[in-house]
Amino acid sequence: MAELHPLLQQARLLAFDLDGTLIDSVPDLALAIDLTLAELDLPAAGETQVRRWVGNGSLKLLQRALTGGIGQEHLLPDDDPTLAQAHSLFLDIYDSLKGEQTRLYPGVRETLITLRGMDLKLALVTNKPYRFVPGILEHFGLEHTFDQVLGGDSLPQKKPDPAPLLHLARHFQLSPTVCALIGDSRHDIQAARAAGFISVGVPYGYNHGEPLDDAAPDLMIDSLNLLLDNQGFPA
Numbered sequence: 001m002a003e004l005h006p007l008l009q010q011a012r013l014l015a016f017d018l019d020g021t022l023i024d025s026v027p028d029l030a031l032a033i034d035l036t037l038a039e040l041d042l043p044a045a046g047e048t049q050v051r052r053w054v055g056n057g058s059l060k061l062l063q064r065a066l067t068g069g070i071g072q073e074h075l076l077p078d079d080d081p082t083l084a085q086a087h088s089l090f091l092d093i094y095d096s097l098k099g100e101q102t103r104l105y106p107g108v109r110e111t112l113i114t115l116r117g118m119d120l121k122l123a124l125v126t127n128k129p130y131r132f133v134p135g136i137l138e139h140f141g142l143e144h145t146f147d148q149v150l151g152g153d154s155l156p157q158k159k160p161d162p163a164p165l166l167h168l169a170r171h172f173q174l175s176p177t178v179c180a181l182i183g184d185s186r187h188d189i190q191a192a193r194a195a196g197f198i199s200v201g202v203p204y205g206y207n208h209g210e211p212l213d214d215a216a217p218d219l220m221i222d223s224l225n226l227l228l229d230n231q232g233f234p235a
Ligand SMILES: O=C(O)COP(=O)(O)O
Pocket: 017, 018, 019, 020, 054, 055, 056, 057, 058, 061, 125, 126, 127, 128, 129, 152, 185
Protein backbone atom coordinates (compact mmCIF):
# COMPACT_ATOMS: atom_id res chain seq x y z
CA MET A 1 0.00 0.00 0.00
CA ALA A 2 1.30 3.43 -0.96
CA GLU A 3 1.69 5.95 1.84
CA LEU A 4 2.28 9.66 1.81
CA HIS A 5 5.64 11.15 2.76
CA PRO A 6 5.84 11.40 6.59
CA LEU A 7 5.50 15.19 6.47
CA LEU A 8 2.21 14.83 4.60
CA GLN A 9 0.67 12.04 6.59
CA GLN A 10 -2.04 14.32 8.03
CA ALA A 11 -2.82 15.82 4.63
CA ARG A 12 -6.38 15.49 3.31
CA LEU A 13 -5.97 17.75 0.26
CA LEU A 14 -3.04 17.92 -2.13
CA ALA A 15 -3.14 20.90 -4.50
CA PHE A 16 -0.80 20.93 -7.48
CA ASP A 17 0.66 23.73 -9.53
CA LEU A 18 0.63 22.95 -13.27
CA ASP A 19 3.38 24.64 -15.34
CA GLY A 20 6.85 23.66 -14.17
CA THR A 21 5.43 21.09 -11.72
CA LEU A 22 3.28 18.61 -13.66
CA ILE A 23 4.04 19.75 -17.22
CA ASP A 24 6.90 21.39 -19.06
CA SER A 25 4.88 23.83 -21.15
CA VAL A 26 7.71 26.23 -21.99
CA PRO A 27 8.43 24.92 -25.52
CA ASP A 28 4.86 25.79 -26.57
CA LEU A 29 4.73 29.01 -24.55
CA ALA A 30 8.04 30.17 -26.06
CA LEU A 31 6.92 29.35 -29.58
CA ALA A 32 3.65 31.22 -29.01
CA ILE A 33 5.54 34.23 -27.63
CA ASP A 34 7.95 34.26 -30.58
CA LEU A 35 5.12 33.94 -33.12
CA THR A 36 3.30 36.80 -31.36
CA LEU A 37 6.44 38.97 -31.40
CA ALA A 38 6.96 38.16 -35.09
CA GLU A 39 3.38 39.32 -35.86
CA LEU A 40 4.28 42.60 -34.15
CA ASP A 41 7.57 42.89 -36.08
CA LEU A 42 9.56 42.41 -32.89
CA PRO A 43 12.59 40.10 -32.43
CA ALA A 44 12.11 36.61 -30.96
CA ALA A 45 12.67 36.12 -27.21
CA GLY A 46 13.65 32.42 -27.28
CA GLU A 47 13.02 29.58 -24.88
CA THR A 48 15.66 30.47 -22.29
CA GLN A 49 14.15 33.90 -21.65
CA VAL A 50 10.57 32.69 -21.69
CA ARG A 51 11.41 29.98 -19.15
CA ARG A 52 12.41 32.78 -16.75
CA TRP A 53 9.25 34.80 -17.39
CA VAL A 54 6.60 32.12 -16.77
CA GLY A 55 4.92 31.97 -13.38
CA ASN A 56 2.62 34.96 -12.94
CA GLY A 57 0.05 34.20 -15.62
CA SER A 58 -0.21 35.07 -19.30
CA LEU A 59 -0.65 38.85 -19.03
CA LYS A 60 2.58 39.25 -17.04
CA LEU A 61 4.31 36.92 -19.50
CA LEU A 62 3.31 39.25 -22.36
CA GLN A 63 4.32 42.35 -20.40
CA ARG A 64 7.76 40.78 -19.89
CA ALA A 65 8.05 39.79 -23.55
CA LEU A 66 7.13 43.27 -24.75
CA THR A 67 9.23 45.26 -22.28
CA GLY A 68 12.38 43.14 -22.04
CA GLY A 69 11.81 41.19 -18.86
CA ILE A 70 11.11 40.90 -15.17
CA GLY A 71 11.00 44.24 -13.38
CA GLN A 72 10.08 46.14 -16.57
CA GLU A 73 6.37 45.20 -16.60
CA HIS A 74 5.30 48.64 -15.35
CA LEU A 75 6.40 50.09 -18.72
CA LEU A 76 3.23 48.54 -20.15
CA PRO A 77 0.38 48.99 -17.67
CA ASP A 78 -2.21 46.23 -17.34
CA ASP A 79 -4.84 48.30 -19.19
CA ASP A 80 -2.59 49.33 -22.10
CA PRO A 81 -4.46 48.66 -25.40
CA THR A 82 -1.29 47.44 -27.19
CA LEU A 83 -0.76 44.94 -24.42
CA ALA A 84 -4.40 43.80 -24.62
CA GLN A 85 -4.07 43.24 -28.36
CA ALA A 86 -0.77 41.34 -28.07
CA HIS A 87 -2.17 39.28 -25.18
CA SER A 88 -5.22 38.21 -27.13
CA LEU A 89 -3.06 37.37 -30.17
CA PHE A 90 -0.79 35.28 -27.91
CA LEU A 91 -3.73 33.41 -26.36
CA ASP A 92 -5.08 32.48 -29.81
CA ILE A 93 -1.64 31.38 -31.04
CA TYR A 94 -0.95 29.35 -27.89
CA ASP A 95 -4.37 27.73 -28.25
CA SER A 96 -3.64 26.83 -31.88
CA LEU A 97 -0.40 25.02 -30.89
CA LYS A 98 -2.54 22.47 -29.00
CA GLY A 99 0.23 21.73 -26.49
CA GLU A 100 2.01 19.57 -29.03
CA GLN A 101 5.45 20.08 -27.47
CA THR A 102 4.22 20.02 -23.87
CA ARG A 103 5.29 17.01 -21.78
CA LEU A 104 4.52 15.56 -18.36
CA TYR A 105 7.55 15.48 -16.08
CA PRO A 106 8.86 12.03 -15.08
CA GLY A 107 6.85 10.28 -12.37
CA VAL A 108 3.84 12.59 -12.67
CA ARG A 109 1.35 10.20 -14.22
CA GLU A 110 2.12 7.22 -11.93
CA THR A 111 2.10 9.41 -8.84
CA LEU A 112 -1.22 11.03 -9.67
CA ILE A 113 -2.77 7.65 -10.43
CA THR A 114 -1.58 6.29 -7.07
CA LEU A 115 -2.75 9.40 -5.19
CA ARG A 116 -6.14 9.17 -6.90
CA GLY A 117 -6.59 5.75 -5.35
CA MET A 118 -5.99 7.13 -1.84
CA ASP A 119 -8.45 8.81 0.51
CA LEU A 120 -7.46 12.35 -0.47
CA LYS A 121 -8.83 15.35 -2.31
CA LEU A 122 -6.70 16.44 -5.27
CA ALA A 123 -6.81 19.92 -6.79
CA LEU A 124 -5.03 21.87 -9.51
CA VAL A 125 -4.20 25.54 -8.91
CA THR A 126 -2.47 27.23 -11.81
CA ASN A 127 -1.88 30.83 -12.80
CA LYS A 128 -2.48 29.79 -16.41
CA PRO A 129 -5.79 31.06 -17.86
CA TYR A 130 -8.49 28.49 -17.15
CA ARG A 131 -9.52 28.11 -20.82
CA PHE A 132 -6.38 26.05 -21.56
CA VAL A 133 -6.52 23.72 -18.59
CA PRO A 134 -9.26 21.17 -19.46
CA GLY A 135 -7.67 20.56 -22.90
CA ILE A 136 -4.22 19.97 -21.37
CA LEU A 137 -5.61 17.58 -18.75
CA GLU A 138 -7.53 15.69 -21.42
CA HIS A 139 -4.47 15.52 -23.66
CA PHE A 140 -2.65 13.63 -20.89
CA GLY A 141 -5.66 11.55 -19.82
CA LEU A 142 -5.85 13.41 -16.50
CA GLU A 143 -9.32 14.89 -16.92
CA HIS A 144 -10.74 12.78 -14.08
CA THR A 145 -7.78 13.23 -11.71
CA PHE A 146 -8.68 16.45 -9.88
CA ASP A 147 -11.67 17.16 -7.67
CA GLN A 148 -11.30 20.90 -8.31
CA VAL A 149 -9.40 22.94 -10.91
CA LEU A 150 -8.66 26.67 -10.61
CA GLY A 151 -7.04 28.77 -13.34
CA GLY A 152 -5.28 32.10 -12.92
CA ASP A 153 -8.49 33.89 -13.87
CA SER A 154 -10.93 31.73 -11.91
CA LEU A 155 -10.80 34.15 -8.97
CA PRO A 156 -9.89 37.87 -8.83
CA GLN A 157 -6.56 36.95 -7.15
CA LYS A 158 -3.89 34.52 -8.27
CA LYS A 159 -0.81 33.02 -6.55
CA PRO A 160 1.22 34.31 -4.64
CA ASP A 161 -2.06 35.56 -3.14
CA PRO A 162 -3.38 32.85 -0.81
CA ALA A 163 -6.99 33.36 -2.01
CA PRO A 164 -7.14 30.39 -4.44
CA LEU A 165 -5.81 28.04 -1.74
CA LEU A 166 -8.16 29.38 0.93
CA HIS A 167 -10.99 28.96 -1.57
CA LEU A 168 -10.08 25.27 -1.93
CA ALA A 169 -9.82 24.67 1.81
CA ARG A 170 -13.25 26.27 2.29
CA HIS A 171 -14.72 24.33 -0.63
CA PHE A 172 -13.64 21.01 0.88
CA GLN A 173 -14.36 22.20 4.45
CA LEU A 174 -10.81 21.43 5.52
CA SER A 175 -8.45 23.26 7.82
CA PRO A 176 -5.50 24.67 5.82
CA THR A 177 -3.20 22.75 8.15
CA VAL A 178 -4.27 19.47 6.49
CA CYS A 179 -3.76 20.87 2.98
CA ALA A 180 -0.56 21.03 0.92
CA LEU A 181 0.48 22.82 -2.26
CA ILE A 182 3.14 21.29 -4.49
CA GLY A 183 4.80 23.78 -6.83
CA ASP A 184 7.92 24.90 -8.68
CA SER A 185 7.83 28.61 -7.97
CA ARG A 186 8.34 30.93 -5.04
CA HIS A 187 4.82 32.19 -5.78
CA ASP A 188 3.52 28.74 -4.90
CA ILE A 189 5.53 28.60 -1.69
CA GLN A 190 4.47 32.14 -0.69
CA ALA A 191 0.81 31.38 -1.39
CA ALA A 192 1.01 28.15 0.60
CA ARG A 193 2.66 29.83 3.55
CA ALA A 194 0.18 32.73 3.56
CA ALA A 195 -2.75 30.27 3.42
CA GLY A 196 -1.37 28.08 6.20
CA PHE A 197 -0.89 25.14 3.79
CA ILE A 198 2.11 22.80 3.91
CA SER A 199 4.44 23.90 1.10
CA VAL A 200 6.21 21.36 -1.07
CA GLY A 201 8.73 22.44 -3.70
CA VAL A 202 10.09 20.75 -6.82
CA PRO A 203 13.46 22.00 -8.10
CA TYR A 204 13.09 21.12 -11.80
CA GLY A 205 10.60 23.82 -12.83
CA TYR A 206 11.01 27.51 -13.66
CA ASN A 207 11.03 29.87 -10.63
CA HIS A 208 12.42 32.68 -12.79
CA GLY A 209 15.72 30.81 -13.11
CA GLU A 210 16.41 30.97 -9.37
CA PRO A 211 16.84 28.09 -6.90
CA LEU A 212 13.58 27.27 -5.15
CA ASP A 213 15.42 26.51 -1.90
CA ASP A 214 15.62 30.28 -1.41
CA ALA A 215 11.86 30.29 -0.83
CA ALA A 216 12.33 27.71 1.98
CA PRO A 217 9.44 25.30 1.33
CA ASP A 218 8.51 22.93 4.16
CA LEU A 219 9.62 20.03 1.97
CA MET A 220 11.66 19.76 -1.23
CA ILE A 221 11.27 16.67 -3.41
CA ASP A 222 13.36 15.97 -6.50
CA SER A 223 10.48 14.32 -8.32
CA LEU A 224 6.78 13.97 -7.73
CA ASN A 225 6.89 10.28 -6.82
CA LEU A 226 8.71 11.27 -3.61
CA LEU A 227 5.33 12.50 -2.34
CA LEU A 228 4.84 8.82 -1.71
CA ASP A 229 6.85 7.15 0.98
CA ASN A 230 7.43 4.03 -1.06
CA GLN A 231 7.35 6.04 -4.31
CA GLY A 232 4.00 4.58 -5.22
CA PHE A 233 5.23 1.34 -6.68
CA PRO A 234 4.58 -2.10 -5.21
CA ALA A 235 7.56 -3.50 -3.30
O1 LIG B 1 0.85 30.62 -16.32
C1 LIG B 1 1.82 30.76 -15.56
O2 LIG B 1 2.46 31.83 -15.48
C2 LIG B 1 2.30 29.61 -14.72
O3 LIG B 1 1.32 28.75 -14.31
P1 LIG B 1 1.54 27.84 -13.01
O4 LIG B 1 0.89 28.59 -11.89
O5 LIG B 1 0.81 26.56 -13.36
O6 LIG B 1 3.00 27.63 -12.82
